[in-house]
Amino acid sequence: MSVVEVKTGVPYKIIIEHGVLDRAGELIRPLTKAIRAVIVSDANVAPLYGDRVRNSLEESGFEVSEFVFEAGEASKKLSVVEKMYHFFFEHDITRTDIVVALGGGVTGDMAGFAAATYLRGIDFVQIPTSLLAQVDSSVGGKTAVDMPFGKNLVGAFRQPRIVLIDPDTLNTLPEKFFRDGLGEVVKYGCIRSLALFERLEKENAADITDDIIYECVSIKRDVVEKDEFDTGERAILNFGHTLGHAIEKLGNYSGYTHGEAVAAGSAMITRISEKNGLTEKGTAERLEAVLLKYGLPVNSRFSDDEIAAATKGDKKSSGKSINFVLLKSIGECFLKKLTAEEFKELLDK
Ligand SMILES: NC(=O)c1ccc[n+]([C@@H]2O[C@H](COP(=O)([O-])OP(=O)(O)OC[C@H]3O[C@@H](n4cnc5c(N)ncnc54)[C@H](O)[C@@H]3O)[C@@H](O)[C@H]2O)c1
Numbered sequence: 001m002s003v004v005e006v007k008t009g010v011p012y013k014i015i016i017e018h019g020v021l022d023r024a025g026e027l028i029r030p031l032t033k034a035i036r037a038v039i040v041s042d043a044n045v046a047p048l049y050g051d052r053v054r055n056s057l058e059e060s061g062f063e064v065s066e067f068v069f070e071a072g073e074a075s076k077k078l079s080v081v082e083k084m085y086h087f088f089f090e091h092d093i094t095r096t097d098i099v100v101a102l103g104g105g106v107t108g109d110m111a112g113f114a115a116a117t118y119l120r121g122i123d124f125v126q127i128p129t130s131l132l133a134q135v136d137s138s139v140g141g142k143t144a145v146d147m148p149f150g151k152n153l154v155g156a157f158r159q160p161r162i163v164l165i166d167p168d169t170l171n172t173l174p175e176k177f178f179r180d181g182l183g184e185v186v187k188y189g190c191i192r193s194l195a196l197f198e199r200l201e202k203e204n205a206a207d208i209t210d211d212i213i214y215e216c217v218s219i220k221r222d223v224v225e226k227d228e229f230d231t232g233e234r235a236i237l238n239f240g241h242t243l244g245h246a247i248e249k250l251g252n253y254s255g256y257t258h259g260e261a262v263a264a265g266s267a268m269i270t271r272i273s274e275k276n277g278l279t280e281k282g283t284a285e286r287l288e289a290v291l292l293k294y295g296l297p298v299n300s301r302f303s304d305d306e307i308a309a310a311t312k313g314d315k316k317s318s319g320k321s322i323n324f325v326l327l328k329s330i331g332e333c334f335l336k337k338l339t340a341e342e343f344k345e346l347l348d349k
């Protein structure tokens, strides 16, 4: 078992432990006066793990109900959250009760958003079951839903009371989603940990998931503690994401998964910055090799011009310039604000 403490406004622990699903009740009980707990989960994850979490919560004295929605990003929208509010109301959820998000990033983002807003905010717990959710989305308190005009555009900051990570759940995660999560894992290595990156090069990620999870959440913890509300340093977590979001958008969110788009975006931005002397020579090649090793793309089918045009609409841009995350070398990154014209110049050089 490992424990990572996050010292945000409301501090909390991240517990990484095989079989922790069966200890959910005993670990959550001391944190809350809740009488009722609502498990929120999707239709893939609920049948696999819902009963174990329910039994554990019931053994610790919670009255448990379960809200299950159709799996997939398409569900991460206000109309499903509204159904959740109705469900909470029908099950007499009060200000002191608790929401338990059991699933991938879609479940965590949406259940977190419902918890952040229902009755002006009730407690919630993250039990992430996808690699992406275990290394990234369950930590840091960003909750959101997608809007017809863009992803994650409506949301709230609300930290969970605890994050319970059971690496055993990855045994049932379909391979393509595991690969998707690795896109973010490589990102963590690039921005902050040469050691993690080297292990991804030398070993097989699937054999070292416990260490990967621990390393990634520790990095995310460090960044989030310094910048809980995303006004500065937290931007480094967007390495590969500015171009990645553009690639996702150009593919109408179905051509490339998020992890694939981030992989292609990180390779592309690193090639550009290396070519312009901003990144140590050989970095792009090394990054590409790791991405290819794990079946992730290093290019997209869109032209540089198409991607440059699509980055202009990125919500992470402030005013006229776009905040790019560039690598100095593997494990070290920096932020560089560029106008669309400056970016185009780097691209064309
Ligand atoms: N809040 C944040 O900071 C943050 C950060 C990164 C990404 N995100 C969000 O995370 C979402 C993507 O997360 P995701 O990739 O986990 O998507 P997801 O929740 O849709 O999960 C991917 C798929 O895996 C299935 N699944 C999950 N765990 C499983 C398991 N153990 N066994 C079998 N199947 C399982 C799900 O049912 C789904 O079909 C996006 O909406 C993204 O915006 C949020």
Ligand SMILES: [Zn+2]
Binding pocket: 184, 241, 258, 262
């Ligand atoms: Zn991401």
